[in-house]
Amino acid sequence: MSRIQSVFQNLQAAGRKALIPFITAGDPDGELTLPLMRALVAGGADIIELGVPFSDPMADGPTIQRASERALAGGMSLGKVLDIVRAFRAMDDATPVVLMGYANPIEAMGNNTFAAAARDAGVDGALVVDYPPEECADFSVALRAAGLDQIFLLAPTSSEQRFRDVAKAGSGYIYYVSLKGVTGAANIDYGELGRRIPRVRAAVGMPVGVGFGIRDDASAKKIGALADAVVIGSRIIEEIEASPRDRAAAKVEAFVRGIRAALDEAAGATP
Amino acid sequence: MTDMQYSLPDAQGHFGPYGGVFVAETLMPALAELRAAYEASRSDPAFTTEFEHELKHYVGRPTPIYHARRLSEKLGGAQILLKREDLNHTGAHKVNNCIGQALLARRMGKPRIIAETGAGQHGVATATVAARYGFECVVYMGSEDIKRQAANVYRMKLLGATVVPVESGSKTLKDALNEAMRDWVTNVSNTFYIIGTVAGPHPYPAMVRDFQTVIGKECLVQMPEAFGRQPDAVIACVGGGSNAMGIFHPYIPQEGVRLIGVEAAGEGIATGRHAAPLTANAKAGVLHGNRSYLMQDENGQIIETHSISAGLDYPGVGPEHAWLKDSGRAEYAAITDSEALEAFHALCRLEGIIPALESSHAAAYAMKIAPALGKDKLLLVNLSGRGDKDIHTVGEHSGIRF
Numbered sequence: 001m002s003r004i005q006s007v008f009q010n011l012q013a014a015g016r017k018a019l020i021p022f023i024t025a026g027d028p029d030g031e032l033t034l035p036l037m038r039a040l041v042a043g044g045a046d047i048i049e050l051g052v053p054f055s056d057p058m059a060d061g062p063t064i065q066r067a068s069e070r071a072l073a074g075g076m077s078l079g080k081v082l083d084i085v086r087a088f089r090a091m092d093d094a095t096p097v098v099l100m101g102y103a104n105p106i107e108a109m110g111n112n113t114f115a116a117a118a119r120d121a122g123v124d125g126a127l128v129v130d131y132p133p134e135e136c137a138d139f140s141v142a143l144r145a146a147g148l149d150q151i152f153l154l155a156p157t158s159s160e161q162r163f164r165d166v167a168k169a170g171s172g173y174i175y176y177v178s179l180k181g182v183t184g185a186a187n188i189d190y191g192e193l194g195r196r197i198p199r200v201r202a203a204v205g206m207p208v209g210v211g212f213g214i215r216d217d218a219s220a221k222k223i224g225a226l227a228d229a230v231v232i233g234s235r236i237i238e239e240i241e242a243s244p245r246d247r248a249a250a251k252v253e254a255f256v257r258g259i260r261a262a263l264d265e266a267a268g269a270t271p
Numbered sequence: 272m273t274d275m276q277y278s279l280p281d282a283q284g285h286f287g288p289y290g291g292v293f294v295a296e297t298l299m300p301a302l303a304e305l306r307a308a309y310e311a312s313r314s315d316p317a318f319t320t321e322f323e324h325e326l327k328h329y330v331g332r333p334t335p336i337y338h339a340r341r342l343s344e345k346l347g348g349a350q351i352l353l354k355r356e357d358l359n360h361t362g363a364h365k366v367n368n369c370i371g372q373a374l375l376a377r378r379m380g381k382p383r384i385i386a387e388t389g390a391g392q393h394g395v396a397t398a399t400v401a402a403r404y405g406f407e408c409v410v411y412m413g414s415e416d417i418k419r420q421a422a423n424v425y426r427m428k429l430l431g432a433t434v435v436p437v438e439s440g441s442k443t444l445k446d447a448l449n450e451a452m453r454d455w456v457t458n459v460s461n462t463f464y465i466i467g468t469v470a471g472p473h474p475y476p477a478m479v480r481d482f483q484t485v486i487g488k489e490c491l492v493q494m495p496e497a498f499g500r501q502p503d504a505v506i507a508c509v510g511g512g513s514n515a516m517g518i519f520h521p522y523i524p525q526e527g528v529r530l531i532g533v534e535a536a537g538e539g540i541a542t543g544r545h546a547a548p549l550t551a552n553a554k555a556g557v558l559h560g561n562r563s564y565l566m567q568d569e570n571g572q573i574i575e576t577h578s579i580s581a582g583l584d585y586p587g588v589g590p591e592h593a594w595l596k597d598s599g600r601a602e603y604a605a606i607t608d609s610e611a612l613e614a615f616h617a618l619c620r621l622e623g624i625i626p627a628l629e630s631s632h633a634a635a636y637a638m639k640i641a642p643a644l645g646k647d648k649l650l651l652v653n654l655s656g657r658g659d660k661d662i663h664t665v666g667e668h669s670g671i672r673f
Binding site: 061106132153154 | 283292294297299300440452456459460565569574
């Protein structure tokens with residue numbers, strides 16, 4: 001059983017929802033990423049989505065664009081992201097790490113080289129935004145051979161047939177995009193989500209996380225009531241942006257702890 | 272390539288290893304819907320008839336092929352023939368594709384049009400057709416390009432479009448494309464994205480090419496009529512590569528005709544400050560929905576390009592050009608900023624034609640090879656646009672202040 005699967009199994013047994021925070025590796029600088037990851041775990045993260053910065057993040061809103069620009073300005077690269085994960089894994093053998101990013105940096109490294117290096121560094125899965133199942137057969141084979149999960153997106157525009165097709169290609173969990181738009185947007189239609197998520201869950205046969213536009217206790221609770229996991233990215237990056245460098249980890253930990261408490265309270269569970 | 276059964280792309284939009292549909296999941300259904308609508312329109316005679324009617328009566332087609340006699344005489348070699356896309360309504364070939372996509376948008380019931388633009392020619396053409404057919408229109412343009420192309424920005428506004436400056440990344444064409452994609456993913460239900468070049472996810476490279484092939488199809492008929500035969504070479508500038516695909520594609524089966532794409536060498540290929548992924552043999556990569564030759568660093572980050580011509584200032588290139596290069600059916604070369612400027616001035620003074628800086632790259636390459644060729648050789652240059660928009664850039668280089 002993969003690290004990701006066992007996290008979801010344990011949470012389900014406890015009647016709790018997964019909290020999946022996202023940060024961009026190298027934002028605001030490479031030295032701070034490891035402390036920030038540790039802070040996410042201390043605040044109650046179940047899985048970490050670690051963004052691999054890319055020069056042209058087409059699916060991201062202004063907040064994650066800025067994070068990517070800061071990271072690249074500081075010299076972050078896919079190779080260095082893997083070094084950070086290796087250092088994290090040496091301290092934390094339990095929390096899954098999923099790399100999230102775009103195809104080109106991975107292709108530049110090479111699919112097989114990446115898959116093997118990611119496994120060796122302790123990465124658990126990868127979500128490549130511009131790799132729909134149709135375009136990444138070789139990459140999927142490489143990930144599977146390395147024992148890594150490939151997480152795919154589903155969207156408000158996806159058909160029920162698409163739910164099933166994408167699920168066949170993916171493993172670990174499905175990342176359902178809450179809205180039509182980019183990361184950090186804020187126009188979630190909860191009524192629509194309430195109708196869609198049960199159908200997605202029934203179709204895909206694996207846990208479903210929901211992300212894009214989740215910013216606070218209230219939105220996290222509403223999503224937690226529908227899905228298996230709540231993904232928060234842009235709001236955490238705003239927290240990092242607004243904090244002095246030496247306070248960023250503490251601020252992020254406090255923010256994540258607040259969301260964690262809200263989720264657990266809504267689920268009626270005690271951590 | 273000897274087998275001329277050329278029917279690319281395949282059903283998934285691939286030209287060999289290039290092309291494809293590399294987009295986030297939200298856009299996958301929108302692209303499937305677009306593919307279906309485009310396929311249906313192609314086999315609908317009413318659509319084709321209206322497209323041709325608009326090209327004739329609104330755009331002013333067919334455009335002539337003009338024999339640049341004084342320029343040819345001066346060079347003392349091959350004859351230089353100019354396919355006058357600069358004479359189209361809005362001043363460039365871009366409008367051919369915009370008419371096609373606007374008719375498709377209307378057919379699909381999308382009331383809102385978005386576009387990206389570099390030099391502003393595609394933005395102007397999009398704003399024009401939006402006004403013509405009554406669409407809301409938003410054009411994304413890098414703030415660097417807005418500075419370089421102020422007149423075109425005002426033109427778009429006059430036509431009723433909203434021009435949104437893009438401040439991210441290198442603030443040029445590629446960033447405008449990113450921003451247009453972000454708009455599309457947000458407003459996908461009511462919005463049609465008119466991509467201006469033969470790039471982007473399938474079906475755009477094939478669809479834009481098909482709308483632009485009117486250029487090459489006209490040449491196939493005009494050349495024998497006016498010059499007794501087909502040309503020895505067809506030469507066109509390549510940024511994304513839509514004017515080049517438009518004139519090349521009908522000539523692909525004509526094996527005796529050389530196809531030469533001319534990229535922007537900027538300050539010189541060796542300096543790294545250029546926009547010539549094919550000529551520089553850049554590694555293939557994925558950007559803006561397709562795989563193609565791509566200017567990138569060793570970590571797969573897209574690098575900033577340079578060209579005096581905003582319309583060629585793009586790190587990628589249409590996937591079909593990548594395929595044509597690998598297959599050997601087309602050849603690619605690059606022209607520097609200063610060579611393009613020389614050609615610009617030559618056409619102004621010898622022929623009374625102010626060419627776009629983009630098209631000046633194609634003309635410059637023809638001028639480079641013409642002297643060594645016999646006087647009976649015919650070089651057909653796609654003069655893709657007129658240069659009124661570039662007079663400030665050229666003036667600055669000549670030390671003139673307006």
